[in-house]
Amino acid sequence: MRIFITGSAGFMGSHLVDHLIRIGHQVYGVDDLSGGYMRNVNPKSIFTKLDLRNTPKTVALIVKIKPQLIYHLAADATEGRSQFTPVRATERNLNASLNILVGAVKAKTKRVVMTSSMSVYGDQKPPFSENIPKKPVDIYGISKAAMEDATKVLSQVYGFEYTIIRPHNVFGPKQNLADPYRNVVAIFINCLMQGKNFYIYGDGQQKRAFSFIDDVTPYIANAGFLSKTAGEIINVGPSKEYTINELANEILSHFVTNLNDIPKHLKPIFVPDRPQEVKMAYSTDTKAKKLLGFKNQTPLKEGVAKMVEWAKSVGPQKFQYLDKLELTTGSTPTTWKNKLI
Ligand SMILES: NC(=O)c1ccc[n+]([C@@H]2O[C@H](COP(=O)([O-])OP(=O)(O)OC[C@H]3O[C@@H](n4cnc5c(N)ncnc54)[C@H](O)[C@@H]3O)[C@@H](O)[C@H]2O)c1
CATH class of the missing domain: 3.40.50.720 (NAD(P)-binding Rossmann-like Domain)
Incomplete structure (x- = not known):
């Protein structure tokens, strides 16, 4: 075709x-x-x-x-x-x-x-x-x-x-590692490859699949x-959900030897929620299984391992910010306003 x-x-x-x-x-x-x-x-x-x-x-x-x-x-x-x-x-x-x-x-x-x-x-x-x-x-x-x-x-x-x-x-190989605004898996990995802290919005208990x-x-x-x-x-997409804290630990396990003793410079930094961010967001996969033959084959652990391996082969990337946001107010995340990521 x-x-x-x-x-x-x-x-x-x-x-x-x-x-x-x-x-x-x-x-x-x-x-x-x-x-x-x-x-x-x-x-x-x-x-x-x-x-x-x-x-x-x-x-x-x-x-x-x-x-x-x-x-x-x-x-x-x-x-x-x-x-x-x-x-x-x-x-x-x-x-x-x-x-x-x-x-x-x-x-x-x-x-x-x-x-x-x-x-x-x-x-x-x-x-x-x-x-x-x-x-x-x-x-x-x-x-x-x-x-x-x-x-x-x-x-x-x-x-x-x-x-x-x-x-x-x-998430996975070929994802943009340099975008500071989206792709949580890529952002965490890129920060850790640069040997610096990553930021979690809210308490990290929000759930995603x-x-x-x-x-x-x-x-x-x-x-x-x-x-x-x-x-x-x-x-x-799969229906199995994880918290952002669980995701962070999964990724950190590729960069630290002991999750109970994370060096200070790699620990997540918790900052206020982003405006309008939904706390719990995951979907059913029943229709995808029925109509598309959907199967979720890769556990999070294995997917993260493949993504980290690829990211390490590409190397750390400089985060690319927009020159200017259309609106900047008190609720604009400081991570973006002050280019902290
Ligand atoms: N990645 C996810 O987790 C996710 C989740 C839900 C929905 N989606 C949707 O899936 C699609 C693909 O997402 P992705 O993660 O691959 O994003 P991506 O940013 O990697 O890919 C989008 C591409 O669109 C191009 N693009 C943007 N504006 C354009 C324009 N005006 N003209 C021509 N090209 C333009 C960008 O250069 C980019 O290469 C998007 O529609 C996104 O909204 C993605």
Whole structure:
């Protein structure tokens, strides 16, 4: 199949490109490299550097490629920061998605797979299942929820098929280690590789379910091909949750000899919660198992070990901050305001 993947220089997008090429598809990728790297781009893919916020260029590219299937993964996925960069988050997550959908309609693409997020559930009682209403509590979640609704409406009007996937807390090799705003696993590892403390927002008792990249990529791919996934919204990721403190200890165990005697310079530093951060967020995987054949194969311990091994092979990375946040107030985390990470 001729497949178009956005965010193909990013973490999840590049793994999906590799997977689809491996199983014999012709893959076209696009990315503006705002959060991804050329080193992630599969040389067997046909790559275009483009900012998807540009409507005419995005639509023209899709019409030229005429993909049968589109996976849309490009985004500004900095959920915690989105309260401080609301315009950037909305333009990159909602506006860019509309450009993809317009292109898909004009190119007569059969199906689009849109990558949403667990953030659309907001602060409800976990585990979140797909049939509870969307109640996002942050700008990132709002932009993803609007993207989902826009996809459904345009599909009803123009007749293309869609599948919406909602991954959560994915980590693994090729993830951006230099982003101080997101990817908790990557941030902790990068700080520890630099021999410095890492920061935990709140008391570290917040819970998340972490997905190792190899455990989600094939199932995201499946979402594009199976007839039973058309028109469906599916959580993709495991249902087993861990606290951030448990995650921190798992990662620390690769950098210290005794967890009961962590040297002062590597101990986590606890700072106030980030505004709008949901305390308990994990999802059910029943629908993913039923429709996508989802299996969670990699225990957290093993996934973290693989990620640490890869990160050490890349080496410590200098954290890259935005020149300026759109809004800076008393509630802006000091870690970002004072570039502490
Ligand atoms: N990683 C996770 O834990 C997670 C969880 C839930 C949802 N998601 C969603 O999955 C998708 C992929 O996430 P990821 O972790 O691989 O992120 P990522 O940042 O590694 O990849 C996103 C890519 O999109 C590109 N991009 C951003 N804005 C663009 C624009 N305007 N034009 C062109 N390219 C642009 C970036 O350069 C980056 O390479 C995103 O939609 C994200 O919201 C990720």
